[in-house]
Amino acid sequence: MQAEVKSNDQEVKHAQFSEFVSFTVAGQAFCLKITQIREIRRWSPVTILPHAPSDVLGVMNLRGAVIPIYDLSARFGLETTEASERNVVIVVSSDGKPVGLLAESVSEIISIDPEEIQETPPVDSRNTMEYIQGIISHDETMVRIINLDAVISVPEQVL
Amino acid sequence: MAGSIQDTFFEECEELLEATDEGLSAIEGGNHDPEVVNAVFRAVHSIKGGAGAFGLNELVAFAHRFETVFDEVRANRMELDEPLIQLLLRSCDHLYNLVAVARDGGETDQAHHDMLIEALDKYIPEEEEDLTFEPMGLGGPIDIAAIDIPQAPTEETYQIHFRPLKDMYSTGNEPFFLFQALQEMGPLEIVLDDSELPGFDSLDPEESYLSWNLTLTTSEPRSTVEAVFEFVEGLCELSIEGAGDADADAAALAALDAVFGSAPVDLTPVAEPTTMVEETTTPPFEQPAPVPTPEAQPEASGAKPSAPKAESTKSEQRGPNPTLRVDLERVDRLINAVGELIINHSMLAQQIANLDVADVRDVETELEGFKNLARDIQEGVMSIRAQPVKPLFQRMARIVREASSATSKTCKLVTEGENTEVDKTVIERLADPLTHILRNAVDHGIESPENRESANKNRIGEIRLSASHRSGSVCIEVKDDGAGVNRPRVKQIAIDKGLIPENAELTDSEIDNLLFLPGFSTAKEVSNLSGRGVGMDVVKNAVTGLGGRINISSTPGKGSTFTIILPLTLAVMDGMVVSVADQTMVVPITSIVETMRGNDDMINNLGADGTLLSIRGSFVPICDVAGALGLRKEDNDRPPGVYLLVETETGQRSALAVDDIHDQRQVVIKSLDGVCGEIAGVAAATILGDGKIAMILDPESILATSPTTAGAFDTERRMSNAS
Incomplete structure (x- = not known):
């Protein structure tokens, strides 16, 4: 709702604004472009993939399709999430194939002027640099924009 | 269009x-x-x-x-x-x-x-040009002499009236090309007759209104002129009149009439290849046998002289079954839908079973009927996708010919079981691996004619390609009568390339299977044909990608045999639902020989890690599935109580230890391609009645990865011999 009101206020500028969905992973705020997201589901137990790396939680049934679920927190090198009913799975699309990403909770939809996006300052963390494509300041907190392609590329360890 | x-x-x-x-x-x-x-x-x-x-x-x-x-x-x-x-x-x-x-x-x-x-x-022959036009016959050779085609060495002027029917346009014919062909023969005058063209309001854009009057002066014989219109036969009204021979040869004109003029309406259904779903009973472009004289006509149309021409043609043909040509995508949509239907049935069944209702027997009976129907539909749909391997085998015959001439060896390909039906996707994806195997067989397997002679073999090498159904799977075999695998050389190459340690002790079959290692290529020099750096590992990957497996067996001096075992369908299979370390999993029923509940008395330790299960006096190695999949913690080493006795392609037996067996049911195979990489021990996934996903296990690969059974095969053989 909040996002809607806001975009109405700025209808003139609306065209150049992009909408992002923000969510938290291991206490940190992240976001994805709303067009990248297919749906958001409540967490339900997944089927474990044998020999899978720790950031691949397993697979789940999405209306007849088998989709892999990644733990975003583990993927970012943060602690692994103990998934529960309170958590959400964000279903995104990779080359037309759906992939689920486990997040702690979804926060809100925010409109961002592309010009507000700042480059990721260099920090000493390889994972961060790889998976974050920019940062924005929203309500005085830092929101990290996820580089979706990097996150959902099938990790080589699985082979 | x-x-x-x-x-x-x-x-x-x-x-x-x-x-x-x-x-x-x-x-x-x-x-x-x-x-x-x-x-x-x-x-x-x-x-x-x-x-x-x-x-x-x-x-x-x-x-x-x-x-x-x-x-x-x-x-x-x-x-x-x-x-x-x-x-x-x-x-x-x-x-x-x-x-x-x-x-x-x-x-x-x-x-x-x-x-x-x-x-x-x-x-x-020299006079080839005169023979280019000959109406095709269906009922046997046509006595061409009956059509007395006048020889026309001098220039002749033809008046051609050409009026296409609308079907001619819909079959993709273009008057322009016909005129172009005529023009190449000599000066051509084209007059368009648009007198039939209606006013704009009543114009039907699909209808044909135009006709042409053509005047052609050429030294080509009449037959060549007629040949231009050969492929619009029946699709147009056509008359060709030579200035000089208008009355000269009535027989030729009669023949012409039979071909072009007299029966355009009868013939049009024969050539209509525009629709996607098409009757292929009569191949398009083919016309019924035109007979030179009207008197001969009853003979051609058999006992029914009054029957329409096109129909009589159909009955005269050898009579292939009528077929439909359907877009593959439509079939696949249907297959997916049926797959969902079967999953849906299991979900329903499970929910009814969970209901707290006293008497559900009636519902269960109906549900059973539902299940059988769903299965019928499913089998029907799958059989649409099934196709005989014949076209694939024919392609392989070409490959062998090409390979033989490239290597100056003489080989023949003998095929067997061409009518074995296999899923279309399997056929498509088998083409590359089979090509590779056959090229290899010609290039490396079959010896040169000289060497064959000195080895007391027929100069002509024989490669036998066969397909057969074998207990729920398809078996494709490529067998050559060449020199067999040169084991010392194969081993040396593997050592040189660092694929195996220098002191490795390998059995013959293990050496043969070295061929499948990535980066292995035995060609001494890179030949045109095979040995381009990609080797048999590509073949193996392609086969395993189809859920199949490949084996090689070889006898020095006698030849080698590649055996490819593939699942019948890629969509559904019968599986046994088991639980392993709190996860539900499915084991393909085709690989299970026997199931049994074991007790401690039946378990025998062998060495530090090995355990053997004694079954009626023989001993088979036990493979703990949970352990092989990395799902069981180290400290919990109590072996689970249920065993699935499985037999591998090579005939070795092993006991898979699982926690429990729940059910036996048909499951829809969901590929894990693109979901994750290849997982050792897992073939695919399926969706169970409760909507959960279960892994479908691949017993062969579990046994290969399990540390306890990988080395135990030899032991088993010795033990069972001893007992």
Whole structure:
């Protein structure tokens, strides 16, 4: 709702604004472009993939399709999430194939002027640099924009 | 529109080429039945016709030469000797290439093309031009002498009236190309007659209103002029009148009438290749046998002289079953839907079972009926996708020919079980691995004719390609009678390339299987054919990608056999639902020999880690599935209580230990391709009745990865021999 009101206020500028969905992973705020997201589901137990790396939680049934679920927190090198009913799975699309990403909770939809996006300052963390494509300041907190392609590329360890 | 017609043409080309190939192979095998010869002739002729309509000149020119030479054979004017058959076979291969180039673009091998044309031209008699027009016959050779075609060495002027019917446009024919062809023969005057063109308001854009009056002066014989219109026969109203011979030859005109004028309405249903779903009972472009004189007509149409021509043709043909050509995507949508239906059934069944209702027997009976129906539908749909491997095998015959001539060896391919039906996707994806295996067989397996002779073998190497159904799977075997695997060399190469340690002790079969290691290529030098750095590992990957497996067995001096075992369908299988470390999993029923509940007495330790299960006096190694999949913690080493006795392709038995067996049911296979990489021990996934996903296990790969059983096979053999 909040996002809607806001975009109405700025209808003139609306065209150049992009909408992002923000969510938290291991206490940190992240976001994805709303067009990248297919749906958001409540967490339900997944089927474990044998020999899978720790950031691949397993697979789940999405209306007849088998989709892999990644733990975003583990993927970012943060602690692994103990998934529960309170958590959400964000279903995104990779080359037309759906992939689920486990997040702690979804926060809100925010409109961002592309010009507000700042480059990721260099920090000493390889994972961060790889998976974050920019940062924005929203309500005085830092929101990290996820580089979706990097996150959902099938990790080589699985082979 | 034009694109889709062209697609249809190329599809037909595939079939026609297969027919040509098949016919030539039969001829090669000694069958000189006129019907076979005619079938080949018709197929090539139809290719030429279709290619002409699309302006594929190179293809037309080549097909024309092929056809002309073959016509000589057909008329018994030329003997089909071995060199000619080989030339025709190679020409047929080249036709495949030309069609492929026309479809996909690219370049033909010009030198090869010219060489074949030159070779074919040697067989073409001088007066070839006069014979180009000959109506195709379906009922046997046509007495061409009956049509007395006037020889026209001097220039002649023809008045041609040409009025296309609307069907001619819908089959992709273009008057322009016809006129262009006429113009090449001499001065051509074209007068458009648009008198039938209605006013704009009543104009039907699909209807044909135009006709043309053409005046052609040419030194070509009349037959050549007529040949231009050969492929719009029945699709137009046509009259050709020579200025000089208008009354001279009534017989020829009668023949013309039979071909063009008299029965356009009867003939139109025969050639209508525009719709995607099409009756292929009568191949398009083919016309019923035109008979030279009206009196002879009853003979051609058999007992029903009054029957419409097109119909009588159908009944005269050997009578293939009527078929539909359906877009593959539609079939696949149906298959997916049926898959969902079966999952849906299991969900329903489970929910009804969970209901707290006293009497659900009636519901369960109905549900059982539902299940059987769903299964019927499913089997029906799957059988739509199933196709005989014949076309694939025919392609392989070409590969062997090409490979033989490239290596100057002589080999023949013997095929068996061509009618074995396999899922279309499997057939498509088998083409590359089979090609590879066959090329390898010719290149590395079969020896040179000299070496074969000195080894007391037939100079001609034999490669046997067979397909058969074997207990729920398809078995494809490639067997050559060559030298077999050169084991010392294979081992040395593997050592040189660092694939195995220098002091490795390997059994014969293990050495043979080294061929499948990535980066292994035994060719001493890179030959044109095989040994391009990609080796048999590519073949193995392709086969395992289809859920199958490949084995090699070899006897030095006698030859090698590659055996490919593939699942019958890629969509559904019967599985046993088991639980392993709190996860539900499915084991393919085809690999299970027996299930049993074990107790401690049956378990025997062997060494530090090995455990053997004693079954009626013999001992088989136990493989803990949870352990092999990395799901069980180290400290919990109590073996679970239920065992699935499985037998591998090589006949070795092993006991898979699982926690419990729940159910036996049909499951829909969901590929894990693109979901994650290949997982050792897991073949695919499925969705169970409760909507949960379960892994479908691959017993063979579990046994291969499990540390306890990988080395235990030999032990098992020794133990069972001892007991």
